[in-house]
Amino acid sequence: MSSRIFRFAPLGLILAAATGCQQQATVKVGAPYTCHQATGPITIDGKLDEPAWKDAETITTFYPLDPAKTTQTTPTVFRMLWDKQNLYVAFECTDDDVWSYSNKADDELWNGDVGEFFIKPSTQKRPYYEFVTAPNGAQYDGRYSSRGAGGFNRFKGWNAHAKIATKIDGTDGNGDDDDRGYVIEMAVPMKAFAQDGLPADGTVWTFGAFRYDYSKSFEQPLLMMSIPESKSGFHYYEGYGKLIFKGKK
Numbered sequence: 001m002s003s004r005i006f007r008f009a010p011l012g013l014i015l016a017a018a019t020g021c022q023q024q025a026t027v028k029v030g031a032p033y034t035c036h037q038a039t040g041p042i043t044i045d046g047k048l049d050e051p052a053w054k055d056a057e058t059i060t061t062f063y064p065l066d067p068a069k070t071t072q073t074t075p076t077v078f079r080m081l082w083d084k085q086n087l088y089v090a091f092e093c094t095d096d097d098v099w100s101y102s103n104k105a106d107d108e109l110w111n112g113d114v115g116e117f118f119i120k121p122s123t124q125k126r127p128y129y130e131f132v133t134a135p136n137g138a139q140y141d142g143r144y145s146s147r148g149a150g151g152f153n154r155f156k157g158w159n160a161h162a163k164i165a166t167k168i169d170g171t172d173g174n175g176d177d178d179d180r181g182y183v184i185e186m187a188v189p190m191k192a193f194a195q196d197g198l199p200a201d202g203t204v205w206t207f208g209a210f211r212y213d214y215s216k217s218f219e220q221p222l223l224m225m226s227i228p229e230s231k232s233g234f235h236y237y238e239g240y241g242k243l244i245f246k247g248k249k
């Protein structure tokens, strides 16, 4: 679906300082994200209560993809950790109307609420990855050999086999009641990235975190992103932030 890949967004957003009250430092806009090595086990259960998560930096500032349409955003907290086995990713999404579009893997889940992230091991090489997760835990994942080589239908056959758990505070799909939101917790096996090189202490990749939020409260779905601007949608990897893998202290 090319309109999804190359969606235009104007430039010139005002950068706002990130805010938050998490234990670990909140990443300021434009600052690299330090992905700390997990200091202990993480149970994928949709609860971010493992001590290791306290070491994760948080991203709490999300920007509208297209401020000409709407400048509204809904609160989101994004975290990542890693170890030799997995890349751990967590979304905490405030959402007053939770709706998963489908429970089928590799379906067009972005037609409903999702937390997404894109990750690119090298700025010098073309491949990059997309992970899209619905509140019900369904996931689309794809490895794009190139941005121009075809859309999601070509690349969705690639599977990372991430372990995923979600927790919904509310009801999924019921538009008549008020929900609070949902949490996504996942472990993506590092071996999924092996053909593009595995990270070690000091490795730098790039990434962006994103959301679609559909709600009875909005005229249009809110498309949000952790990067301040995009010229062509969520696949605009030129705008992705640095992701620095840091080993144990």
Ligand SMILES: [Ca+2]
Binding pocket: 042, 043, 044, 045, 046, 047, 048, 049, 050, 185
């Ligand atoms: Ca957990």
Ligand SMILES: [Ca+2]
Binding pocket: 106, 140, 141, 142, 155, 156, 157, 158, 159, 160
């Ligand atoms: Ca897939």
Ligand SMILES: [Ca+2]
Binding pocket: 095, 096, 097, 098, 099, 113, 213, 214, 215
């Ligand atoms: Ca929603």
